[in-house]
Amino acid sequence: MQMDRRAWMTGAGMAGMGAMLGAVPAPAMAAAGLTRPPRLRQGDTVGLIEPAGFTDDAFDLDLARETITAMGLNPTPARHLTARYGYLAGEDADRAADVNAMFADPEVRAVFAVRGGWGCARILPLLDFATIRKNPKLLVGFSDITALHLAFAAKAGFTTIHGPNASSSWGSYSWDAFRAVAFDGATPTFANPVGHEDRLVQRAGRIRTFGPGVTRGRLLGGNLTVLAALMGTPWLPDFSGAILFIEDVSEQPYRIDRMLTQLSLAGVLGKLAGVVFGQCTDCGPAGASFGGFTLSEVLQQHLEPLGIPAFQGGQFGHVANQYSLPLGVQAEMDATAGTIRLLEPAVA
Incomplete structure (x- = not known):
C-alpha cells in the first residue's frame, strides 16, 4: 500500500503547536528498566x-x-x-x-x-x-x-x-x-509530510507496505551500516520484540541486501515486532543495472517473509527534515498507514 498525502504529525492538539502536532497523555506503561533523562528547558x-x-x-x-x-x-x-x-x-x-x-x-x-x-x-x-x-x-x-x-x-x-x-x-x-x-515530553504520532508536487499523483512522502497491520514495541535502530558493523559485539541491545527503524546513505541495493542478510543470519530480524525503513539517500545502483534488484525489491525480499508489520519510506535519515525518534521508548507503528506513535514520553 502507498500513502500519498499525510500530515507529518497527528494527534490531539497541543497549545502553541496547532493541528500539526499532537500530545496525548502517556500511558502508565514505561519500558522495563528505562530511565528518562530530564527534559530540556529554555536556558539549559x-x-x-x-x-x-x-x-x-x-x-x-x-x-x-x-x-x-x-x-x-x-x-x-x-x-x-x-x-x-x-x-x-x-x-x-x-x-x-x-x-x-x-x-x-x-x-x-x-x-x-x-x-x-x-x-x-x-x-x-x-x-x-x-x-x-x-x-x-x-x-x-x-x-x-x-x-x-x-x-x-x-x-x-x-x-x-x-x-x-x-x-x-x-x-x-x-x-x-x-x-x-x-x-515538551509529548507523545506525538509521526507521519510523512503532505506532498505538494505539481503532479496528478503525489510521489513525495509515499510509503510502501511490506507487512500490513499495527504492532507495538520499543524503538531501536539508526543507520543500517553502523548497526551491521556492531553485530557480534557487546554494544548492541536486545532486539526482542522491538520496532526496528533503519536508514542509510550512498549504499547500493546489493549492499543493503548484504547487511539485511547479516541481520537475518544473526537472528535479529526474527526477533522483531515491526520494521520501518526510512530514507536511503543516493542508494541507487551505480551504472547500468539491467536485471538487478531495486532497493524496494531487496526490502520486500527480506521484510515480507517476516510476517510482521513493515514499511518503507519513513521521514528519517540523511534528509533535510526528519522525525526525532527516541530509542528505548514504547511505540506503536501502523505499517498500513505509515505512522509511528509514541506511547510514552522520552523525557522526565
Whole structure:
C-alpha cells in the first residue's frame, strides 16, 4: 500500500503547536528498566561533541553553535571539538574523553553531536558507562552517532534521540518534532509530510507496505551500516520484540541486501515486532543495472517473509527534515498507514 498525502504529525492538539502536532497523555506503561533523562528547558546548557568525523570549517561550527542558541539553549563546546586526527575529530582517547566529560558535568543537561561521519565505534571501549549511567541526559544525533545510541541502549539504560545533528539544517519540520519530544515530553504520532508536487499523483512522502497491520514495541535502530558493523559485539541491545527503524546513505541495493542478510543470519530480524525503513539517500545502483534488484525489491525480499508489520519510506535519515525518534521508548507503528506513535514520553 502507498500513502500519498499525510500530515507529518497527528494527534490531539497541543497549545502553541496547532493541528500539526499532537500530545496525548502517556500511558502508565514505561519500558522495563528505562530511565528518562530530564527534559530540556529554555536556558539549559548543552554540550557539543564530535565523536566521529571532524568539521573542517570553523564557520560551520559557528553555525552549529548559533543553531543551538536559536533553540534557547546555551551551547558549550567539548575540549577537543576542533581537534583533527586524520579523518577523525581527534584521537580516540580524546573523543571518548569529551563524551565522558559531558556526561560527568552536572551543568550540562544534554549532549548534541555536531556531525557524524565515522569513528564512534572506535571509542566505545573507552567510554565510562558507570558515570554515563549515573547521569542520564539526552544524546542527540544520527548517522554514525547510531553506534553511541545503540551502545547507550545496551549499557546505559536511558533514552537517546535519533534526530538531526547540531550542524543539520533544522527546518521547522525537524525543530517542531524535536521540541515536542525533548522539551515538551509529548507523545506525538509521526507521519510523512503532505506532498505538494505539481503532479496528478503525489510521489513525495509515499510509503510502501511490506507487512500490513499495527504492532507495538520499543524503538531501536539508526543507520543500517553502523548497526551491521556492531553485530557480534557487546554494544548492541536486545532486539526482542522491538520496532526496528533503519536508514542509510550512498549504499547500493546489493549492499543493503548484504547487511539485511547479516541481520537475518544473526537472528535479529526474527526477533522483531515491526520494521520501518526510512530514507536511503543516493542508494541507487551505480551504472547500468539491467536485471538487478531495486532497493524496494531487496526490502520486500527480506521484510515480507517476516510476517510482521513493515514499511518503507519513513521521514528519517540523511534528509533535510526528519522525525526525532527516541530509542528505548514504547511505540506503536501502523505499517498500513505509515505512522509511528509514541506511547510514552522520552523525557522526565
